[in-house]
Amino acid sequence: MSRKLLLENAHIEGIRYYDVYRKNGGYRSVEKALKMTPEEVVEEVKKSGLRGRGGAGFPTGMKWSFIAKPEGVPRHLVCNADESEPGTFKDRYLMEFLPHLLIEGLIVSSYALGSNTTYIYIRGEYAWIPDILEQAIAEAKANGFLGKNILNTGFDCEIYVQRGAGAYICGEETALIESLEGKRGNPRIKPPFPAVKGAWDRPTVVNNVETLAAVVPIINMGGEEYAKIGVGRSTGTKLISACGNINKPGVYEIDMTISVEEFIFSEEWCGGIKNGKRLKACIPGGSSVPILPANLLLKTAKGEPRMMNYESLADGGFATGTMMGSGGFIVFDEDQCVVKNTYTLARFYRHESCGQCSPCREGTGWMEKLLLRLEKGQGKTSDIDLLWDIQSKIEGNTICPLGDAAAWPVAAAIRHFRDEFEWHVTHAAEAQTRNYGLAHY
Ligand code: L3W
Numbered sequence: 362m363s364r365k366l367l368l369e370n371a372h373i374e375g376i377r378y379y380d381v382y383r384k385n386g387g388y389r390s391v392e393k394a395l396k397m398t399p400e401e402v403v404e405e406v407k408k409s410g411l412r413g414r415g416g417a418g419f420p421t422g423m424k425w426s427f428i429a430k431p432e433g434v435p436r437h438l439v440c441n442a443d444e445s446e447p448g449t450f451k452d453r454y455l456m457e458f459l460p461h462l463l464i465e466g467l468i469v470s471s472y473a474l475g476s477n478t479t480y481i482y483i484r485g486e487y488a489w490i491p492d493i494l495e496q497a498i499a500e501a502k503a504n505g506f507l508g509k510n511i512l513n514t515g516f517d518c519e520i521y522v523q524r525g526a527g528a529y530i531c532g533e534e535t536a537l538i539e540s541l542e543g544k545r546g547n548p549r550i551k552p553p554f555p556a557v558k559g560a561w562d563r564p565t566v567v568n569n570v571e572t573l574a575a576v577v578p579i580i581n582m583g584g585e586e587y588a589k590i591g592v593g594r595s596t597g598t599k600l601i602s603a604c605g606n607i608n609k610p611g612v613y614e615i616d617m618t619i620s621v622e623e624f625i626f627s628e629e630w631c632g633g634i635k636n637g638k639r640l641k642a643c644i645p646g647g648s649s650v651p652i653l654p655a656n657l658l659l660k661t662a663k664g665e666p667r668m669m670n671y672e673s674l675a676d677g678g679f680a681t682g683t684m685m686g687s688g689g690f691i692v693f694d695e696d697q698c699v700v701k702n703t704y705t706l707a708r709f710y711r712h713e714s715c716g717q718c719s720p721c722r723e724g725t726g727w728m729e730k731l732l733l734r735l736e737k738g739q740g741k742t743s744d745i746d747l748l749w750d751i752q753s754k755i756e757g758n759t760i761c762p763l764g765d766a767a768a769w770p771v772a773a774a775i776r777h778f779r780d781e782f783e784w785h786v787t788h789a790a791e792a793q794t795r796n797y798g799l800a801h802y
Contacts, residue, residue, distance in 0.1 A: 363598070363614065363615050363616045363618075363619060363629075364590055364598060364616045365598065365614050366575070366578040366587075366590070366597065366598045366614070367455065367459070367462065367571070367574055367575065367578070367598060367600065367614055368459070368600070368612075368614045370382075370385050370386075370459070371454075371458050371459055373385060376458065376459060376461075377457075377458060377459070377460060377461075377493065377497075378500070379461060379497070379500035379501065379503075379504060382459075382461040382462075383504070386581075387461050387462075387465060388461075388465055388501075388504075388506055389581055390465055390466075390469050390576070390577045390578075390580035390581050391465060391468050391469055391472075391506055391511070391512070392512065393580055393581065394469040394472055394473070394580050395472060395511065395512050395514045395516060399472055399473045399474070399475060402469065402472060402473035402580065403422060403425050403426060403473050403474075404422075404584070405579055405580060405583060405584035406421055406422040406425060406473070406576060406579055406584060407420075407422030407423070407425075407426070407584065408422070408583075408584030408585050408587075408588060409422070409575075409579040409584035409585075409587040409588050409596060409597065410584075410587075410588045410594060410596035410597070411572065411575055411576075411579060411587070411596065411597060412594070412595075412596075412671065413568065413569055413572050414569045414570075414571035414572045414575065414599065414600070414687070414688070415441055415532075415568075415569030415571075415572065415687060416446065416569075416646070416647065416649065416686050416687040418671050418683050418685060421568065421572055424556065424566060424568070425470075425473060425474060425566060427554065427556040427557070428474055428475075428556045428564045428565075428566055429556065429557045429564040430475070430564065431564070434563055434564065435476075435477065435478065435563050436474055436475050436476050436563060436564045436565065436566075437476050437478060437479065437480065437559065437560050437561075437563055437564070437565045437566075438467065438470055438471045438474050438476035438479045438480075438565075438566050438568070439479070439480045439481075439482060439534075439537065439538070439541065439559075439560060439565055439566070439567045439568075440463070440467060440479070440480065440481040440482065440567075440568060440569075440570060440573055441482060441532060441534065441537060441567050441568065441569050441570070442456060442481050442482060442483040442484060442487070442490075442570050443482055443483065443484045443525050443529075443531050443532035443537060444484055444487075444532070444570070444687075445484055445486075445529040445532050445713075446529075446532070446647035446648060446649060446686070446687045446689055447647065447648035447689065447691075447706065447709060448602065448604055448605075448644060448647050448648055448689030448690065448691040449602055449647045449687040449688065449689035450602045450604075450612065450689075451571060451600035451601065451602045451612050451687075451688055451689075452569065452570035452571060453487055453490065454600070454602070454612040455570055455571060455574055455600070456483075456487070456490050456493065456494060456570060457489075457490055457493060459574070460493050460494050460496075460497035461497050461500075461501070462574045462577055463481075463494070463497075463570055463573060463574050464494070464497050464498060464501050464506075464507075464520065465501075465506075465577050466573040466574045466575070466576040466577045467479055467481070467520055467573055468501070468506055468507065468511070468518060468520075469576050469577065469580055470566075470568070470573050470576050471518045471520075472516055472518070474566055476518070476566075477516075477517050477518055477519070478518075478519055478521070479518060479519070479520045479521070480520070480521050480522075480523055480541060480560075481494060481520060481521070481522045481523065482523045482525060482531070482537050482540070482541055483522060483523070483524055483525060484525050484527075484532075485524055485525040485526045485527040485528075486527055491522045491524055494522050495522055498520050498522070507519065507520060523541055525537075525540060525546075526540075528540075528546050528713065528715075529709075529713035529763075530546050530547075530548065530713055530714070530715045530761070530763060531546040533548050533761045533762065533763065534555055534567040535548045535549035535551065535555065535761070536548045536549075536715065536761065537567060538555060538559055538560045538565065538567070541560055542560060542561060545715075546715065547715050547717050548715065548717065548760045548761035548763075549760070550760055555567055569687075571599075571600050571688075575597060575598075578597075579597075590616050590617075591616055591617040591618060591670065592617060592618050592668070592670055592672075593670070593672055594671060594672060595617040595670035595671045595672060595685075596617075597616075597617075598614050598615060598616050598617070599614070599615055599616075599617055599669070599670075599685070599688055600612055600613070600614055600688055601613050601614075601615055601624070601669070601688045601690050602688060602689050602690065603624075603630065603631050603690045603692070604689070604690070604691055604692070605643075605690075605691045605692035605693055605694075606634055606635045606636075606638060606692055606693060606694035606696075606697070607625065607631040607632060607633070607634060607635060607692045608631065608632035608633050608634070608635050609628075609630070609631050609632035610631075613630055615630075615669055617668070617669055617670035617671075618668070618670075619668065619669050620659075620666045620667065620668050620669065621643075621645070621658055621659055621666075621667045621668065621669055621674075622659045622666060622667075624669050624690075625640065625643075625692060631690075631692065634692070634694050635694065636694075638694035638695050638696065639655075639694065639695045640655045640658075640692065640693075640694065640695075641654070641655060641693045641694055641695045641696075641697055641798075642654050642655060642658065642693040642697070642699065642777075642778075643655075643658045643690065643691065643692050643693060644689070644690075644691040644693075644770070645658070645674055645684045645685070645686070645690055646674065646683070646684045646685045646686020646687055646688060646689060646690070647686040647687035647688070647689035648689065648691070648706050648709070648766070648770060649686060649687075649762070649765070649766035649769060649770070650683075650684040650685075650686040650769065650770075651684065651769055651770065651772070651773030651776075651777075652693075652699065652702075652703075652770060652773050652774055652777065652778075653684070653773070653777065654777045654778070657777070661673060669685075670685065671683045671685045696798075697798060698736070698781070698795075698798035699774050699778040699781050699782075699798050700732065700735055700736045700774070700778075700781055700782055700785050700798065701736050701798070702774075703732055703770060703771060703774040704729065704732035704733055704735075704736045706770050707725065707728045707729040707732050707767065707770075707771060708729050708733075710725045710728075710763065710766065710767035711725035711726050711728070711729045711767075713763065714763060714764075714767070715763070717760060718758070718759040718760050718764060720754060720755045720758040720759055720764055721755055721759045721763060721764035721767065724751050724752070724754065724755040724764070724767070724768070725755075725764075725767045727751050728748060728751055728752065728767070728771055731744050731747060731748045731751070732748065732771075735748075735782060735785050735786070736785065736792070737792070737793060738785055738786075738788070738789035738790065738791070738792030738793040739789070739793075740785060740786055741786060742783065742786050744786075745775060745779065745782045745783065745786070748771060748775065748782075749771075749772070749775050751771075752767075752768040752769075752771040752772050752775075753768070753772070755767060755768040756768040756769070756772075778798075778799075780799060781798050781799045784798075784799055
């Protein structure tokens with residue numbers, strides 16, 4: 362059994378409402394944190410080793426300590442609830458079933474950062490969730506945890522919910538800030554980082570929903586205790602949204618000490634591959650991270666069992682960051698066609714590119730066209746090389762990581778499944794009628 366820190370009470374009936382949440386220990390971390398200094402709260406988060414749960418895995422305590430504090434200038438905390446990464450639906454689960462956990466985390470984090478006006482920027486397609494959050498905010502306010510002079514400490518805090526309008530790019534923190542300000546969500550060049558110049562040019566910290574919810578157990582148990590859970594620099598627990606060809610799709614909380622194999626095949630988690638099929642491949646951290654064939658997925662380059670944590674999911678031909686990503690775990694069985702799936706993703710990134718940078722604007726469209734041609738059995742071998750060339754010229758050449766995110770899945774698909782692309786050229790007639798790919802296990 363993996364330890365649960367966030368979803369521990371998710372099964373309790375009525376936990377969405379203040380009275381039940383409070384009866385089950387809710388808002389203790391606010392009472393505790395507001396007796397500490399803001400610096401002490403930041404220190405606990407630093408000690409916990411918490412890393413950003415949105416995708417980048419950046420140390421949260423470090424990000425918080427970067428916030429500029431110019432005299433007389435308001436600071437803001439913004440909760441990034443624009444969860445749109447294909448395969449990722451863990452924040453939706455948290456907000457829908459445990460809204461008070463997020464609000465509690467936001468109050469503590471706002472206090473630590475000195476944010477009297479805090480925002481939740483939520484994905485437009487999560488149309489039913491703002492009402493849930495707004496009810497939780499109203500309940501917290503009615504019980505003295507939000508508004509003026511919280512718990513008679515002199516700390517004031519308001520939380521506002523801002524709905525997005527259905528653009529994936531608005532999950533990128535600077536695009537989110539632009540959108541929050543009422544403008545088109547075009548990413549800004551960094552630096553300056555939001556911690557120095559963010560919303561309305563004020564110091565701003567943007568953190569993911571799960572990251573901010575994790576502040577609650579960190580304060581309740583202390584940063585050092587939290588850091589004992591997990592392994593190495595992968596401390597605490599992580600939510601994984603598991604989907605694809607598995608028996609038990611859903612949102613799971615893991616403590617980052619279990620292996621990928623255990624996660625896929627154990628009854629406690631994904632329950633194995635659906636319909637008794639074989640595991641072909643997996644995208645372990647949301648569509649922006651590389652697809653891995655079964656052999657590389659289950660074992661690291663050193664031949665050791667691959668574990669569900671940031672470090673163990675950091676090789677496999679992926680130069681930047683970690684494949685833990687946003688925790689969107691997409692499993693493919695033996696019948697899945699990698700070319701077709703890569704095309705689907707390319708279409709998504711082309712649609713979501715903001716169009717600001719030429720390599721992304723032009724490159725995503727070009728990749729989509731080539732992938733469609735190959736998938737339909739109308740491509741040439743040189744198209745595969747062209748595709749490789751295009752993706753390599755997008756990576757690193759755009760303002761924001763959407764370009765990289767569009768390039769990486771294509772690079773990984775060609776790197777690990779080139780024979781499947783070639784099959785679509787050499788077996789053109791079959792590729793036009795067959796809807797699945799070659800076996801890779
Ligand atoms: C101040 C410095 N702040 C870094 C801050 C920075 C940001 C955080 C991480 O992209 C990735 C992307 C997606 N002073 C700082 C500093 N910061 N240096 O630290 O920054 P960075 O640049 O490493 O990442 P990012 O731009 O935030 C996020 C990947 O996550 N991803 C995401 C998918 C989408 C979702 C979703 O829909 N929920 O998760 C999945 O892999 O591709 O690479 O706050 O300001 N010197």
